[in-house]
Structure formats: C-alpha cells, structure tokens
Amino acid sequence: MTERLPVYCLAAAILWGYALHAPRLPIWISVVFVALCLLQWGMRRRPNRLIGYCLLGVAVGSIYGSYGYLFGREPGLALVPLLTVLKFRELRSHRDFQVLVMLGLFMVATHFIHAQGLYAALLTLPVILLLLAASVLLHGAPEPPRVRRALLLSARMWLAAVPFMIVGFVLFPRLPGPLWSIFQDPSTATTGLSNTMTPGSISQLSQSDAIAFRVKFHGNAPDPQQLYWRGPVFWYTNGNTWSAGRASPRAAIPQLRGTGAPPLIYTVTLEPSPHRRLFAIDIPAQVPEGATLSADLQLLTTRPIQQRTRYQLGSYTQYHISGAGPRELQRALQLPPGKHPGAVALARSWRAAGLSPRAIIERVLRLLREEDFTYTLSPQSTRGDSVDFLLFESREGFCGHYAAALAVLARAAGIPARIVTGYQGGTLNRVGNYYTIRQRDAHAWVEILDAERGWQRVDPTRVVAPERVQQGLEGLMPDTTLLGRDSEVHNLWTLLQDSLDAADNGWNQWVIGYDRDQQRQLLYSLGGQRATPWTFAVVLAGLAAVLFLGYLALLLHRQHRATDPTLRAYRRFVGKLARIGIHKHSAQGPLDFARQAAALCRQGSHIHAVTRLYIRIRYGDGQGSPMRLHRMVRGFSPRLR
Amino acid sequence: MPAAEQQVARIVAEANRVLVGKEHQLRLALACMIAHGHLLIEDLPGVGKTVLAHLLARLFGLQFRRIQFTSDLLPADVLGYSVYNRDRDAFTFHAGPVFTNVVLADEVNRATPKAQSALLEAMEERQVTVEGETRALPKPFFVIATQNPFSQIGTFPLPESQLDRFMMRLTLGYPDREAERTLLQGQDRRKLLQELQPVLTPEQLLQLQRSAHQVTTSPALLDYLQRLLDRTRSPEYPVGLSPRAGLGILHCARVWALMHGRAMVLPEDLQAILPGTVSHRLASADHHIAERLIQEVPIP
Structure with a gap:
C-alpha cells in the first residue's frame, strides 16, 4: 500500500x-x-x-x-x-x-x-x-x-x-424481539422500583433521571395530581422493610367501579426493567394483553420487561373498590410485635378515646400538617425505630417515611392499611405532547380500607408537602439553575430538552419498537384485513421486481440519455418530430434534417431556429445557451403541413 | 466567411458557362484546391478533364501547364534540367513544366514509376531538388492528375501509397441529357475558355486558403470524424484510413464549410467531401463504399 x-x-x-x-x-x-x-x-x-x-x-x-x-x-x-x-x-x-x-x-x-x-x-x-x-x-x-x-x-x-x-x-419479516436480546441477561437491565421498600430506598431513586416510561393520553390529559401510577403494593412489614408478603392464592380480585368520568385512555411505552410489572394510573379499568391483574390491583406480566414495551390502557381516576376478604383484612392489620412502641401507643390512645377510623386518619393528617413536619430528600439517618424516630424526633422524611408512618398508625388503631408504591406526576413534553415519567418521580402512598367506601388512597406526602404532588419533585428542589426557572433561556433549554427527548421517543416508537404486530398492522392497512403472510411475500417480491425493473430501465435510459444538456434538448426535439412521422436517420446531419423536417412541417422557421442554435452550441464556438435551446424545444409542438 | 461564399458562387457561375452540369464536381475540385490538396480525376477521355483543369487556372488567373505522361517520360521532362552555358561558363537550369501554378498530369499511369514519383515528390514537398539544388515551386501549386480506368494494358497503376497523396479523387462521368444538349448547342469549349476572364486573383486564393484554417472544428465533430476513421479500420475494410487521410478530410471539410459561408464544420460538411476523399484510399472495388460508410456510422 x-x-x-x-x-x-x-x-x-x-x-x-x-x-x-x-x-x-x-x-x-x-x-x-x-x-x-x-x-x-x-x-x-x-x-x-x-x-x-x-x-x-x-x-x-x-x-x-x-x-x-x-x-x-x-x-x-x-x-x-x-x-x-x-x-x-x-x-x-x-x-x-x-x-x-x-x-x-x-x-x-x-x-x-x-x-x-x-x-x-x-x-x-x-x-x-x-x-x-x-x-x-x-x-x-x-x-x-x-x-x-x-x-x-x-x-x-x-x-x-x-x-x-x-x-x-x-x-x-420481523424476528420476535430484537436480535441482540437473544443473549441478554435480564439482570443487567436498568433499575426501577424494587420489590421491597425501606423508607430510604425511594430517595435513592429520586437522584435518577432515568426514564421509567412515557405516556401519551388519547384525549385530554388529566390533572397531574391525579397521576398516581400504581406499582408494587406492600402488605407485610418487619418494622423496617415493607414487602408484598405472601398473598393468599384464593384472594379474589375485588370489584372495581368507576364513579366519575369515563376511563382515561392512554398508551404507555415502558423502558426495560428486571421486573414483571406494568404501570397504570390508579386504578386500571382494563388489563392489557399478556398481563394479569392481581388481587391488590397490580398489573403483572409473565416475563420480565426485557425490551421497551408498549401497551394501551384505560383507568378510572374516581372509583370504588369493594372490600377485602378476612385473609386480606388480617394481612392489612399485620404489625411486627414489639416495634414502633411510640406510634402504636399513640394510635391506641386515639382508639381508646373512641375516635372513628375516619377521624383517626384525619387526626394523623392533621398531626402531619400542623406539627412541624418537613419533606426532605436527605433526612437524618434513622436512629432506633424508624417510624418513632420520624414522628417524635427528626420530623423530616421522604414519601416512603410518611407512608410507612401512616400505615403503622392506621394498623395500630385497627384500620386496615397497605402501602402502594409507584410514580406520581410526570413531565409534559410540549414538543411530542406526551408525559415522561422518570425514576425520580417514584412515590409511595397508603391505601386505607374504609368500611363503606372500600380501599381509599391517602397520600400523607400531600399533606406534608403539597407542592410535591402538585408540581412534581422539581417544584421542591432548590433552584440551582443559573438563570432561574422562568427565564427565557431556561424555557429555551426546556424546549430543547423536550425536542431531543421527543426525537428519541419517536425513534423508540417507530424504529426500535417496530415489531411483528406493527408490521402486520401496516400490512393490514395496506392490504386490508385479508392480508396474510402470502400477501406479505407478494408485496416484497413485487417491490423487489419493481426496484429491479426500475433499475434496469434507469440503466437503459442512462445509455440513451446524453449527459450533455444541448444534446439532450436536441434529442427531445428529434423525438417530437418523430412522433409526427418525421424520422431522423442516425447518420443524418442536423442541417439536412432541418431541411427535410421544415419541408414537411408547418413550423419551418422554428425548426431552423432550433437547428441554428443547436449547431452553434454543439459545432460552433460554444457560444449560445443550452437553457435557451431547452426552452425552445419545450415550446415546440410540430404539426404536419 | 460570407465573402468566401460569394466568391465561390461567382466562380461557380462563371465556370458553369463552360463546364455544363458538373457543378458539384467543380465545387469539390475547388475545395481540394483551397485545401492545399491535389486532385486525381479518373475518367474516360473526352468528358472534360482538361477543361476542368484549365478552368480552375483561368478563373484564378493562374499559370497552367500540361504534361502528357507517356511510357518514355523521364523525370527531367517533368522537373527540368541543367545545360552548360558556354558564354557564362556555367550550368543554367531549365525549369520543367512542373514549375507553374496548375499542372495537368494527363494519363499519369502511363509513365514509369520513376517519372511518376518525380511528380509525386514535387506534389508532397512543393519543391524540386535537381542536381543537388532545391528549388521552391510557385504558390499556389495545384496538380490535377488524370488516369484512364479502362485501358490498363501497358500502364503503371499508382500504388496505394501514392494514391494517398491525392487529397481527392473524382470522376466526372457523362453529362446528363440536358447538359449534353446545352453542350452540343453551345460554342467551342476552347474558344470559351480563352474568352474567360479571371474572377479572383491568385492573392485572393491564398487568402481563402488562409481563412480555411480559422474554421472551428468542435469536439463533437472530431468525435464523429474519429468514429468514421475507426470504422474503416475494422476487418470489413481492406485498408483503413491513415492519419494523413484524417487530417486531409478534416481540412477539406473546413474548406467546404468556408465555401458555404460557415465558421464551423458540420457533419454534413464531412459527409459531402467524404466520397471524394476516401474512396481511392480504401482500395475497394465498391464504388459506393463511402456512402456505405456514412450510413453505417451514426452522428454522435
């Protein structure tokens, strides 16, 4: 070389x-x-x-x-x-x-x-x-x-x-799933909400900007306050960590009923995760294909979400969930013996004072609201009992801390309660008009079983820090941007970020997410409902044939097609005359041909003018404009005498 | 350029009075003359070869000599010789008939090759070397050779290499009915010739020769010429056209364009002069070989 x-x-x-x-x-x-x-x-x-x-x-x-x-x-x-x-x-x-x-x-x-x-x-x-x-x-x-x-x-x-x-x-033909996922180890997939909750675990997630999923609403998007994305539900606590516990195999799915507006319809595009869980707005009104609804209303899949998955859902934001069976009641009242002495004592004192369950919950919320409780992402490290430490000492915590505290107080007062984790809110992408839900939107709240109204969502964080729920986590964060949140530059920056994310989302939806189903749908829309794999093969073969023939035609055309614009215009001129029966022999010179054509044609002077210009450009000193020749030929429509 | 066209028109009109019905051949002969070429006329006796040669000389006011080639013709009879002059005690050169503007070499194939080559060298070099001394021939210098195609007995046909030195070969052929009638009715040709006045001066002829070099030959035209030349070099043709032939054809086409008042050469110009310029070089018995060649090669 x-x-x-x-x-x-x-x-x-x-x-x-x-x-x-x-x-x-x-x-x-x-x-x-x-x-x-x-x-x-x-x-x-x-x-x-x-x-x-x-x-x-x-x-x-x-x-x-x-x-x-x-x-x-x-x-x-x-x-x-x-x-x-x-x-x-x-x-x-x-x-x-x-x-x-x-x-x-x-x-x-x-x-x-x-x-x-x-x-x-x-x-x-x-x-x-x-x-x-x-x-x-x-x-x-x-x-x-x-x-x-x-x-x-x-x-x-x-x-x-x-x-x-x-x-x-x-x-x-699409392979089922991307080629590269054949080798993929699911455990290497990105993190997300875990299957257990210690009060501090969610604050780790809050540091993460990683995208959990994106949502596009069909129709108007609801108020961000209603966007509670239901994830893992925890029943069992050992005093520090909450987990799902052992569900009763015979637990019946409760009866669900929407009480307000018709269900919200939306499409979720979920990022890969090691879990087998889909997220839905509280509470799902339907179950997507390939998923099942558990007794505590989680949407579960049979296999981990190894690749980006898209599903469509409907949800009721106002609803009624029927009550629980005796086994569920028992699980919803479980408390670890000997833990949270302060909280348990407090709750029992309320109970002893004859307060109704609803009044007790009100009392807890009033306590959280009126006493000096603060919401922070970096609370003091817990000393001793986590719930007692929050309630009686530090008085600061994150959504997980408050949810755990409320659940413990409720259970100690004999009110069935469970913790629901998931995401809350989301960021609207103004460019793509969809919501992006990131790991930092992870949230935890409590569901209380009311004797008449069934399971009811109670979010203690909403009481401690209403902004968290209204504006999302960003509203709570100190303003670290250089120019302030409302400046022009910041708006532009947000727009840029939104645009980049929208492009990425489009790519995910249409390129990475283009699977067999989408392909089939596309072919259906092309070939109607009767489209079969055979249609598919015929379309492919037909396209290949068209491309091949087109290529051949191009080659043939190229051979005849002169690259010189003058010659091209002149050939067009000759072609126009040939169409009315005046043919030029390949060895016939332009002047001879002009004489022959002018004798047969009405536009004799035009023929001579074209020929003169052509001769001048092609055989003369190169003066004269090929464009003009082109125009003259274009405006030429010969008629026989 | 239009001036050239007018001059040619005047010459042709004048010539038509004497040489009836041969306008195309006359124009070709003119083209050959303006293009510094020499002309070979192959035809029967009595169809006007001599008249044509005479005409061309008279119309430009040029000197004209005729050499009758015979089997005993010597080179000295063509070129000239030196004779000892006693008075001056030196040799004096007696210029041969070749020292003129227009030479008619009649029945050139009757002479021996030695005599032929004397003429042909003079044609090529436009100068004569006799006894070690080189003498330039007058300008313009134009040779019209004739040969009789039918009586080949006792002749020395020109070899192909010699034929190549003639820019053009023409046949005059019999006149058509109308022309022949005019001829029969008219006056004696010789008398007419003598009455003829020159139309152009020799200087104007030289000027025409110089103008021919100004005529444009575009790349497209050279493409066409090369295609033609290439075609003759295929196995279907016994002999291909030489580069000298190519140059000759091109220059002749320039003159043809000039004679038609154009500043550029068109494919038509090439086609017009092609039969005259190539048929004797292709060594083919086919009289229409040049026409066939034109039909075979498309104009790019």
Missing part, C-alpha cells in the same frame, strides 16, 4: 468506531488498543511473524484478564477492535484493505448490541461515511480536494442506499 490517504481515512474510521465502544469496555482493553495503535503507527517495516503472534497473545490475554473468560458476547465484542488494529499490520493489497473496511463496518454493527437509541445510531454515521470514503479513495482517485470529494461521494452512496434500507426494514 503506497497510497497514504485511504489508509489515514480508514484509520480515522476505526478510531471513531472504537470510541463508540470505549465507554463500556474495560479500561485495560482501551490501554491495549491505544498501545497497539501506537505500535502500528511507529512500525515502518512489517515485523516478523513471531512478533505478530506475540501481539495477538497480548490482545487475547488482555481480554481474558479483563473478563475472566473468552467465549461469550462481551469478550467477543472486545476482540473485534483489537484484531482490527492488528490487521493493519498486514495491509498490503487491496484485498486486505477491503477486509479492514468490512471489519470496521462489523465493529459499527456490534455497537448496536448495546445502544439502539437515535443518537447512538447517528454517531455511527460518520464511521460508515469514513469507511466508504476510504474505499472511494482507494479505488478511484477523485480530483482534489480528494477527501472532501470522497466524503461527498460516500454520502451520496449512503443516501442512495436509504430507500432500500427503508423497504427492507419495513417489509422484511
């Missing part, structure tokens, strides 16, 4: 490609990669075979050292860039070059195993263009500026491939 430019271009592509992988590769792999790169750069002469094997050993050794095993997806992915760099050593023929280009493309493809987002996809584009440009530079040497021309040409090639990519993407 004597040409340096294509090699530099290729090297730039490989480096960029590696940079995409680098953040998730162990640091040692990167160290070895950089060392190998420097070595390749420094070596002028091709070193002997022995050194080559040594370098290979170092590469494989570093992978084994980093992962502890060699045969698996991750070590395999790490091996690709290292071997690519080693291949540079053997760069002598065009064939080697092509192998490297292919390796580079493969490296880009493996990037999608870990990242499928819109921006990840956009970041791979320069690598592809650079690789194509390297090939262009190798094969044909464009005029200077060579690199710019090569990049332009590769961009054009890439654009030309886009229609084929779209057709292939839309019509090629």
